[in-house]
Each structure stands twice: as C-alpha cells, then as structure tokens.
Amino acid sequence: MINKALYLREMRKSLKLLVIFLAVITMYVTIIIEMYDPQTMQMMENFYEMMPDLMASVGMTPGSSSLIGFMISYLYGFILLIFPVVYCILRGNGLVAKYVDSGAMAVLVAAPVSRRKIICTQLAVLLSGIFIMIIYSTALEMLTCVISFPGELAFSQLLRLNLALLCLQLFVGGICFLASCLFSDAKYSIGFGAGIPALMYIIQMLANVGGKAEKAKYFTFFTLFDAGGIIEKTSGAYAGAALLFVGAAALYAAGCVIFCRKDLCL
Amino acid sequence: MDTIEIRNLTKDYGNGKGIFDVSFTVKKGEVFGFLGPNGAGKTTTIRHLMGFIKSRSGECMINGLDCFMEREKIQKILGYIPGEISFFDDMTGTEFLSFAARYRGMTDTEKQKDLLERFELDTKGRIRKMSKGMKQKLGIVTAFMHDPDILLLDEPTSGLDPLMQNRFIELVAQEKAKGKTILLSSHIFEEVERTCDRIGIIKNGKIMTVDSVETLRKRHMRTYTVTLDSSEKAKKFAKDFSGIAEGVKVTLSSMQSLEDIFLDYYGGDGNDK
Numbered sequence: 001m002i003n004k005a006l007y008l009r010e011m012r013k014s015l016k017l018l019v020i021f022l023a024v025i026t027m028y029v030t031i032i033i034e035m036y037d038p039q040t041m042q043m044m045e046n047f048y049e050m051m052p053d054l055m056a057s058v059g060m061t062p063g064s065s066s067l068i069g070f071m072i073s074y075l076y077g078f079i080l081l082i083f084p085v086v087y088c089i090l091r092g093n094g095l096v097a098k099y100v101d102s103g104a105m106a107v108l109v110a111a112p113v114s115r116r117k118i119i120c121t122q123l124a125v126l127l128s129g130i131f132i133m134i135i136y137s138t139a140l141e142m143l144t145c146v147i148s149f150p151g152e153l154a155f156s157q158l159l160r161l162n163l164a165l166l167c168l169q170l171f172v173g174g175i176c177f178l179a180s181c182l183f184s185d186a187k188y189s190i191g192f193g194a195g196i197p198a199l200m201y202i203i204q205m206l207a208n209v210g211g212k213a214e215k216a217k218y219f220t221f222f223t224l225f226d227a228g229g230i231i232e233k234t235s236g237a238y239a240g241a242a243l244l245f246v247g248a249a250a251l252y253a254a255g256c257v258i259f260c261r262k263d264l265c266l
Numbered sequence: 267m268d269t270i271e272i273r274n275l276t277k278d279y280g281n282g283k284g285i286f287d288v289s290f291t292v293k294k295g296e297v298f299g300f301l302g303p304n305g306a307g308k309t310t311t312i313r314h315l316m317g318f319i320k321s322r323s324g325e326c327m328i329n330g331l332d333c334f335m336e337r338e339k340i341q342k343i344l345g346y347i348p349g350e351i352s353f354f355d356d357m358t359g360t361e362f363l364s365f366a367a368r369y370r371g372m373t374d375t376e377k378q379k380d381l382l383e384r385f386e387l388d389t390k391g392r393i394r395k396m397s398k399g400m401k402q403k404l405g406i407v408t409a410f411m412h413d414p415d416i417l418l419l420d421e422p423t424s425g426l427d428p429l430m431q432n433r434f435i436e437l438v439a440q441e442k443a444k445g446k447t448i449l450l451s452s453h454i455f456e457e458v459e460r461t462c463d464r465i466g467i468i469k470n471g472k473i474m475t476v477d478s479v480e481t482l483r484k485r486h487m488r489t490y491t492v493t494l495d496s497s498e499k500a501k502k503f504a505k506d507f508s509g510i511a512e513g514v515k516v517t518l519s520s521m522q523s524l525e526d527i528f529l530d531y532y533g534g535d536g537n538d539k
Contacts, residue, residue, distance in 0.1 A: 004368075005365060006369055009354075013356070102352050103348065103350055103351075103352030104352045104355075106318075106346075107353055107354070108369070109316070109317075109318060109337075110316060110341065110344070110346040110348075111341055111369055111370050112338050112341040112371075113338070113341075113369065114338045261320075263319035263320060264313075264318040264319065265319065266313070266316075266348060
C-alpha cells in the first residue's frame with residue numbers, strides 16, 4: 001500500500017517539525033498542569049456558591065474546578081488545538097501540492113509506483129504525524145498528572161477527550177490534504193488549507209465570547225469538538241466527534257481519488 | 267505493433283494552446299527527433315506519453331498499453347528526462363540517487379556509477395545549490411540508470427556545455443545500438459542530425475511533417491537548369507559548380523542545411539500570439 005523509501009524520506013522531513021512542536025507542547029502542558037491547585041479551585045467553588053451570577057459572568061463556572069476541567073479550559077482551547085493544526089497545514093501542503101508546483105512530483109510519478117501508492121504514502125506520513133502528536137500529548141498529560149497530582153485524573157476521561165481531539169485533528173488534516181490534492185498551485189493549496197481552519201478558529205473564538213455572537217458556533221466545525229460534553233458523556237458530543245471522524249475519512253478519500261485522476265503538468 | 271503510437275491526440279487548453287490531432291508512431295529501436303518552437307506542444311505530447319495528463323480525445327499507447335490508464339506498467343521500462351528539471355531540493359545528489367534507486371526498487375547501481383563517471387558529475391552538494399547543467403546531468407543519470415527500453419527525453423541537453431552535449435549524443439548512439447527506442451525533443455540540429463532516424467516537426471500544436479532526415483533534405487532541395495552557349499562551356503560550368511551537364515544545359519541543385527529546413531517550419535506566424 002505504501003512505498004517505504006518515500007515514507008521514510010517524508011517522515012524524516014516531518015520529524016524536524018514534530019520535534020519543535022512536541023517541545024513546545026511539552027513546555028506548555030507541564031507548566032499549565034503544574035499551575036493547577038485544588039485548594040484554589042475549592043476556594044473558587046466556595047465563591048461560586050456565595051455569588052453564582054457574578055462568577056458565571058466572568059466565565060468561572062464550577063465545571064473547571066476539577067483537574068480535567070482545568071485542563072480543558074487552559075489546554076484544549078488553544079495549545080492542543082493550534083499546534084496540530086499548524087502541523088497539518090504545513091505538511092498537508094508540503095506532501096503533495098508543493099511537489100506538483102515545483103515539478104519534483106515528476107520524480108515520483110515517473111517510476112513504476114502507482115499514483116495510488118504515492119498518495120497513500122503521503123497520507124500515511126500526514127496521519128503518522130497527527131497520531132504521534134496526540135499520543136505524545138496524552139502520555140505527557142498522564143505522566144505530569146501522575147507525578148504532580150496522583151489520583152486526581154481519571155485516565156478514561158482523558159482518553160475519551162483525546163480521542164475526540166484526534167477526530168478533530170484528523171478532520172483538519174483532511175481539509176489540508178484535500179486542498180493539497182486539489183490544487184496544483186501551492187499558493188491555492190496553502191490558501192485553502194490554512195485559510196479554512198484559521199477562519200473556523202476565528203469564528204469559534206467569536207462564538208466563545210457569547211451573547212449574540214454565540215450563534216456563530218453553527219458556522220465552525222470546532223463546535224463539533226465539545227470537550228465538556230465528552231467528559232459528561234453527552235450523546236451530542238459523541239455524535240460531533242463521530243461526525244468529524246467520518247468527515248475526515250471522506251476528505252482523505254476524496255483527496256486520493258482526485259490525485260489519481262488529475263492532470264499533472266510536470 | 268509500434269513501440270510508441272499516437273493517434274489523433276488532442277488536448278485543448280483554450281486560446282489556441284494545446285495539441286490538436288497529433289498522430290505519429292515510433293518503431294522499436296528507432297530514434298525519433300521531435301522538433302518545434304517553444305510552446306508548440308512538444309512537452310504536452312510527452313506528458314501524455316508519460317501518463318501525467320489525460321487526452322481530450324484520441325489515444326496514445328506505448329507497447330500497446332494506454333499511457334494514462336496503464337502508466338505503472340509502462341514506467342517499468344521507461345526512462346524520462348523532464349523539460350524542466352526539479353528534484354527534491356533538500357537532498358544532496360548522492361542522497362537523491364540512492365533514494366531514486368530505493369524508490370524504484372532497483373538493486374543494481376552499476377549503471378548509475380558508469381553514468382556518473384561519464385558525465386563527470388560530483389553528487390556531494392545539495393541539489394538546491396547545483397547549477398542548471400549539474401541538475402541536467404543528474405536528470406540524465408536518473409533517466410538511464412535503470413536501463414530502460416524506451417526513453418522519452420525532453421530537451422535533454424539544455425544547460426550542458428558542448429563537451430557534455432557530445433557525450434550525451436554518444437550515449438544516445440550507444441543506447442540506440444542496444445536497440446532502445448528513443449523519443450528526443452531538441453533544439454540542437456547537430457544532435458538531431460547525428461542521432462535521429464526520423465523527425466517530426468510540430469508547430470502551434472499541429473504536426474507539420476514527419477519524415478526521415480534524408481527525405482526532409484531532398485524535399486527541400488532547389489534545382490536550377492542553366493543553358494550555356496556551347497557544350498564545352500557547359501562542361502566547365504558543371505565542373506566548377508558541381509552540376510550535371512547535358513549538352514548545353516547544366517542542372518544545379520542547392521542542398522539546404524537541416525537548420526534552414528527547420529527555420530522554414532519555425533518561421534511564419536509565431537506561437538506567441
């Protein structure tokens with residue numbers, strides 16, 4: 001299904017990016033988890049009971065008093081969303097459209113290796129990177145919590161949460177991959193591959209502000225990743241994650257089919 | 267069955283760009299010169315043969331296999347030099363050649379070494395830093411290293427110095443002697459003259475003529491008959507101007523060089539309108 005020589009070459013290229021991103025994730029995840037203090041959280045909860053309206057208005061709801069709630073508020077809103085997304089954008093574009101644009105794709109197609117095999121290899125490289133990031137983050141979160149706050153974190157909750165995060169990142173990867181297969185011009189590939197996720201994230205930020213802007217959440221796929229809902233096991237949150245996963249599969253399939261059929265002007 | 271068969275191949279890119287109703291064949295063991303001005307459709311035709319693009323209508327086949335649908339089978343026995351060479355810039359020449367061999371599943375790198383020596387190519391540097399000529403040499407090595415039966419060469423000597431161009435012509439002649447089928451697009455008349463059996467000339471996406479080098483020359487021969495006062499004078503005249511004397515008449519012919527013939531076809535309304 002994949003060409004080993006090509007996979008190894010591309011993974012070597014991914015590695016440089018992954019090392020940097022994993023280092024940044026390591027720094028943020030450990031520092032933020034260390035900042036969690038159950039006593040402060042208990043105090044916050046007491047405050048909330050005394051004056052619920054005032055506390056809610058500044059976004060401090062008791063949901064975030066547990067360790068997992070704290071992590072959702074401070075890690076799953078930005079760090080663990082953005083870094084994998086940036087990886088998907090860079091590699092998604094670099095694996096296909098960049099080679100077609102520069103003409104280096106000629107090296108790959110002018111050999112007895114089918115386009116299907118080429119595109120499956122490139123897809124495997126993209127997916128490997130996403131999996132490495134999410135698995136590494138999960139292991140790191142577990143380790144940090146075990147060391148600093150033994151017994152505070154339910155692993156099953158974290159695993160469910162990161163599985164949903166994986167679905168989200170696979171979906172973002174799908175957008176970048178499809179854009180990369182669709183356009184022969186790196187300019188458009190990166191424009192759509194980076195533009196759509198960035199726009200969606202901005203809409204998500206807008207929706208977070210609340211009020212009338214909350215309706216904006218219907219226009220962004222980030223809404224389908226409902227971290228709180230996953231912890232509470234709501235069916236809506238599960239359906240959202242499933243939808244992201246199915247969408248991702250469809251995007252990857254479409255990208256592969258397009259690449260196999262398209263005209264390559266090399 | 268001809269090795270390369272192109273029948274009524276059409277790919278219209280609009281604005282008169284593209285190729286229209288292109289037909290020609292290349293027999294096994296033949297070297298076919300493919301000539302035409304810039305933008306005439308040489309590369310587009312070769313892209314079809316490589317299975318990079320689908321034709322709008324018509325068909326192109328190599329060894330009886332459809333070039334787009336069965337490209338993997340064809341690629342096993344095909345060598346290709348692209349018109350515009352672009353490799354993985356981040357690799358060194360050595361890394362690239364070893365990657366290309368592994369990617370193809372090639373085990374025998376003997377021919378690769380021979381080619382590197384023949385073209386005096388130093389592969390230590392990064393491809394990004396290589397000159398046009400060095401990249402071209404690397405392209406030649408990649409196209410010939412797996413000893414393919416069929417070679418599609420799109421302006422293979424561009425960027426090479428005259429010495430290396432000569433070595434390339436020698437290489438083509440050797441491969442031809444081994445019975446390889448070669449399609450060579452070129453701008454260099456000497457290269458075509460020395461290597462090609464037949465020539466196809468394309469202009470504005472249409473094939474103008476396909477003929478052997480000799481026939482092309484003959485067709486463009488101009489003949490004059492001069493009448494002189496006496497057969498005596500006629501004989502002398504014929505000797506001086508290498509004509510043929512017949513009584514008082516002398517027949518003279520001027521042989522156009524291949525270059526002039528090409529310029530005849532190249533000229534007129536250009537491609538760049």
